[in-house]
Amino acid sequence: MPRTVVVTGGAAGIGRGAVERFLAAGDHVVALDRDAAGLAALPASVQGIVVDVADRAALAGAAEQLDRVDALVCAAGVQRYGTVVDTPEDVYDEVMGVNVGGVFFACQAFIPRLPKGGSVVVVASVQAYAAQRGVAAYSMGKGALLSLVRAMAVDHAGDGVRVNAVCPGSVDTPMLRSSAELFGASIEEWGRSHPLGRVATAGEVAEVIYFLSTPAAAFVTGADVKVDGGLTAQIPVVLP
Numbered sequence: 144m145p146r147t148v149v150v151t152g153g154a155a156g157i158g159r160g161a162v163e164r165f166l167a168a169g170d171h172v173v174a175l176d177r178d179a180a181g182l183a184a185l186p187a188s189v190q191g192i193v194v195d196v197a198d199r200a201a202l203a204g205a206a207e208q209l210d211r212v213d214a215l216v217c218a219a220g221v222q223r224y225g226t227v228v229d230t231p232e233d234v235y236d237e238v239m240g241v242n243v244g245g246v247f248f249a250c251q252a253f254i255p256r257l258p259k260g261g262s263v264v265v266v267a268s269v270q271a272y273a274a275q276r277g278v279a280a281y282s283m284g285k286g287a288l289l290s291l292v293r294a295m296a297v298d299h300a301g302d303g304v305r306v307n308a309v310c311p312g313s314v315d316t317p318m319l320r321s322s323a324e325l326f327g328a329s330i331e332e333w334g335r336s337h338p339l340g341r342v343a344t345a346g347e348v349a350e351v352i353y354f355l356s357t358p359a360a361a362f363v364t365g366a367d368v369k370v371d372g373g374l375t376a377q378i379p380v381v382l383p
């Protein structure tokens with residue numbers, strides 16, 4: 144029987160990759176995004192709902208519109224730069240509101256609707272483990288997501304609901320392209336810091352999201368799975 148899968152941030156990037164992966168499996172997909180035009184451009188079988196995930200009432204309203212939900216993927220997020228000293232309060236509030244609150248309140252809205260066997264996959268980042276310079280609020284938020292994933296996995300295991308995170312390295316999405324433009328780097332240059340020598344495609348991350356959401360991962364909960372091309376496996380020692 145096809146499942147109903149809700150994907151936040153489903154209009155672009157990793158979320159869109161997840162939408163396409165679940166569609167390919169024959170699932171019914173509901174994409175939540177603040178980008179109405181991006182939602183309209185998705186395949187016609189996708190149910191799009193315009194929602195800003197920083198708006199907890201809007202998330203609750205979206206959940207009420209759906210009769211059935213089997214799995215939730217939280218992919219909506221924003222990348223903002225700054226150290227703890229120079230991050231303005233409004234940027235801090237945006238990053239925490241979207242990247243942390245947007246996951247917390249999506250889970251609050253949808254987990255009560257998940258059946259036994261239901262699944263949540265949260266898109267965190269390698270920046271939950273290690274930081275590049277100038278991403279203080281973003282890193283903090285991604286670290287918070289891994290703690291939230293473990294807490295939710297423990298709280299809802301008794302209901303038969305599994306909760307996991309994926310931690311991507313760099314992925315070729317509109318977000319990465321705008322970061323690359325900001326720093327004057329190409330996607331190819333960005334990929335060189337990964338031992339596999341390239342960035343990921345959204346589809347490669349979506350494949351892991353899909354696996355974690357299926358009964359094939361029935362004994363996996365509270366996990367954070369790196370999809371990073373080896374980025375966090377290496378130490379940056381340059382031999383003389």
Ligand SMILES: NC(=O)c1ccc[n+]([C@@H]2O[C@H](COP(=O)([O-])OP(=O)(O)OC[C@H]3O[C@@H](n4cnc5c(N)ncnc54)[C@H](O)[C@@H]3O)[C@@H](O)[C@H]2O)c1
Binds near residue numbers: 194196197221311313
């Ligand atoms: N691209 C990467 O290299 C990378 C690496 C690690 C983690 N991530 C994480 O993966 C997730 C997806 O990133 P991406 O690269 O696909 O980004 P993206 O910007 O390419 O796409 C994000 C999507 O989320 C939507 N979105 C953003 N804020 C929203 C909000 N407040 N409400 C509703 N929708 C919103 C956007 O409209 C867009 O459709 C993010 O959580 C990001 O932090 C990305």
